Amino acid sequence: MKTITVGTDDHSYPVHIGKGLRFRVESLLPRDYQKVLIVTDSNVGNLYLNDVIHAFTKGQQVHVYIIPAGEQSKNLSEFEHIHTFGIEKGLDRKSLIIALGGGVVGDLAGFVAATYMRGIDYIQMPTTILAHDSSVGGKVAINHPRGKNMIGQFYQPKTVIYDLETIESLPVREVRSGFAEVIKHAFIADRQLLFTLLQEMESMEHIDPGLLQYALTRGIEIKSHIVEQDERDQGVRHFLNFGHTLGHALESELGYGTLTHGEAVAIGMWFALKVSENIFSISLPVKPYEYWLQKMDYPLNIGNVKLEHLIDLMKTDKKSTGGQIRMVLLKDLELPKVVSLHDEELRQMLRIFIHGGMKE
Amino acid sequence: MKTITVGTDDHSYPVHIGKGLRFRVESLLPRDYQKVLIVTDSNVGNLYLNDVIHAFTKGQQVHVYIIPAGEQSKNLSEFEHIHTFGIEKGLDRKSLIIALGGGVVGDLAGFVAATYMRGIDYIQMPTTILAHDSSVGGKVAINHPRGKNMIGQFYQPKTVIYDLETIESLPVREVRSGFAEVIKHAFIADRQLLFTLLQEMESMEHIDPGLLQYALTRGIEIKSHIVEQDERDQGVRHFLNFGHTLGHALESELGYGTLTHGEAVAIGMWFALKVSENIFSISLPVKPYEYWLQKMDYPLNIGNVKLEHLIDLMKTDKKSTGGQIRMVLLKDLELPKVVSLHDEELRQMLRIFIHGGMKE
Structure with missing residues (x-):
């Protein structure tokens, strides 16, 4: 595992890069969380969701929200639905959101985290090559019909966990x-x-x-x-x-x-x-x-x-x-x-x- | 006019308190803006909107978005509509949003400013007594059907301009x-x-x-x-x-x-x-x-x-x-x-x- 540290105004955070890191998520978090919401998409969910869920071994409540794969999901309606889901599941200010997927999942889930009760912790778990870029730097957003990423924010993750095994299954x-x-x-x-x-x-x-x-x-x-x-x-x-x-x-x-x-x-x-x-x-x-x-x-x-x-x-x-x-x-x-x-x-x-x- | 300075991590900003300040908005801004969007509500708009529009004397483009007065307007749908309006009017990262009104206008317009192209400048012009509180401190948000201010952010204004004349017309x-x-x-x-x-x-x-x-x-x-x-x-x-x-x-x-x-x-x-x-x-x-x-x-x-x-x-x-x-x-x-x-x-x-x- 290689770790790069990103220093920002608000806090510094590590980017961990290596194989099989999805099995070690719990030990790579900055602190314990009682409630965790994993946001992922229909493609990634089939492949790696269970691995991540099972990486939580301390009796945490782990909830899952699955969006349809694709850029079309990066919209205000999904944004609202994830908020509603979070409220229904009782996520509070001490909870964690995990963005497990590519740029669409990262941007959308990150923006939800940035705005849920005015901001809660989230981590990025990129599963694509493209997301090596988007998962670092805290740009989160959704699309507007008139333009890409028009509604969003700068909101840094607490950690980025980049499991290189997850990109082996990527379509060409x-x-x-x-x-x-x-x-x-x-x-x-x-x-x-x-x-x-x-x-x-x-x-x-x-x-x-x-x-x-x-x-x-x-x-x-x-x-x-x-x-x-x-x-x-x-x-x-x-x-x-x-x-x-x-x-x-x-x-x-x-x-x-x-x-x-x-x-x-x-x-x-x-x-x-x-x-x-x-x-x-x-x-x-x-x-x-x-x-x-x-x-x-x-x-x-x-x-x-x-x-x-x-x-x-x-x-x-x-x-x-x-x-x-x-x-x-x-x-x-x-x-x-x-x-x-x-x-x-x-x-x-x-x-x-x-x-x-x-x-x- | 009395001025109180609020120091936050991102920047310090003045809160100006006095009579007739709405006529002097231009001179109280931190810098020049080519495009300005005033967000106000149907009550306040009738009373003070023209005064604020006419306070801009340098040929700036001044656009106006009026929401229905009342807490009901602090929702995701108005949030989206103001974004759309801003894009249609060509607001860019150097533009200014002015929240002219009470807490509802301030929270909603502030949250739009916080998320428009990942954040543009805004100023608060509270016109109620309640907003002496909400206009200072950068809490911006909209309501979710399941709870007040559930979707929002911390995003400080560039200036607060509190014209005490505007509270004289308030209903008891x-x-x-x-x-x-x-x-x-x-x-x-x-x-x-x-x-x-x-x-x-x-x-x-x-x-x-x-x-x-x-x-x-x-x-x-x-x-x-x-x-x-x-x-x-x-x-x-x-x-x-x-x-x-x-x-x-x-x-x-x-x-x-x-x-x-x-x-x-x-x-x-x-x-x-x-x-x-x-x-x-x-x-x-x-x-x-x-x-x-x-x-x-x-x-x-x-x-x-x-x-x-x-x-x-x-x-x-x-x-x-x-x-x-x-x-x-x-x-x-x-x-x-x-x-x-x-x-x-x-x-x-x-x-x-x-x-x-x-x-x-």
Whole structure:
């Protein structure tokens, strides 16, 4: 087991990474809890829920709330239902919520914990590769029909327990989605990790376990380091949005779930790299990245998206202020920079990207 | 104008108290805002909304969202609608929300601000006496059908602007409701204020303006002092719950709006005083307080409440943990103490209180 500590204004917390940690949850908690609510989804529940339940051996009351798997569950209605369930089961301010699952479960259950009686303890137990990113840093939220993560909060977990065995059962599409965030961390902060991944990965189906653990640990370290500097997303944390401005717009425009989050971000990074080359007149490893995207079977043809819809959506992105579109670009590898772009400037580049680049 | 500074972990903020401050809002803000959303209710909107809108003279976009007056508006549906309205109007992370109204507006608009894009600036402009209390300290929330303020957060405003002219138009029932919290502050922290109010107030209809300003300023000072010591309600802030355990239960059992919040708390304090005398074998000014309640026309006959319902509701109160009922009692004036009581102990005292004391 490897442990990384994340220091935030409110408290520091450990991120434990290792195999079989779900069987040891009880010993990894910061204190004893009499009542525990595990929130998970229909997929993860079938696989690991019993292991976690049985890890509680001291007679704690353990309740379970299962949401339908998928981004669609990250809505106000599920939020309300979990609150109601918690009240019915008598959860109080000393109770614990466990988010067992991917980003959707983590964001939703975390936001419930953040607002239940004005905030109770919760821990993240990510079970996807994508969630190596979302489980660290305390961003919790639900979606609004008009935009992703529009209603939420910053609320740090008490502990993150990342059992690497739980990602072994992931469908390949989930692995692919998650690796987009790993590559993102590499682009903005670790060129060695970037070239290692671009060169050594052969397919999403068979990733060398050593390489995987190295990549995830580095990803969490990079994320933690940034969160520590800027917990409330007012400075360097924006860099983590690399690829996300177009990515979020694509997810919203195509309907959540058509592309996975990571697939959308992978395309968003591709676009951001091209914009970066254009704006800063530099050269970035766009071709090796394109080659990697193809080799790894990322969906690159996004069909008939409406250019103006994407522009509008990019403007409503939480990171945008005053109607301009803010994107994270790279002045070089490991050198991200937030840039404000005018509609027209972006429209042209996006038109070329969609009608040229993406249909190659 | 008098200014009290409240220091919290996140930031310090001023509470401005004085006459005509609504005309000077712009100059009292911490910085310029391009977009402003004023949330108010149908009563307050008719009276003071235009004054506040016209106080913005620099071409800011000022939007208005009006909720129906009353506790019923503090629900998840209004919460969602204000979010939608904000997104439609293009509010971004640099925008400001103004809560213009009483506690309902402040709690609801504050919780929207706390969660809009994970938190934007807001200011409180209380227009009731009750809100002298609720506008300071950053407790924001909405109600759940199973309990008051069950979904919420701690999120401090950037400024509180308390225009004493806005309370001159209050219906007497609102004045009465608000004075319960003033008396509460006196019981837990200022015996001189307590005896001044008990002795010098003749009716709720005609309160000496000097006495009113003195009482409100002291109330805010007491509240601020407690919030600074315990922002997240884990210690001394519990003392502010004096009278609220039974108060909340009464509001919920009778249906929100049957009794005002303050009327319910006034009864709750009466009960808490009797329990205090009983538990600590001491003597408190219960009779002068009863006499004051009657002179001030507080509703003291609460009809056919169900004892067991009240007990159950007191157990679901956010302050309760592990099924016991926690109440704030007084070991003496200015000496509050949180005490855990067993069902049975409380049931007996509550039975006597309801069937004896309350029908005198």
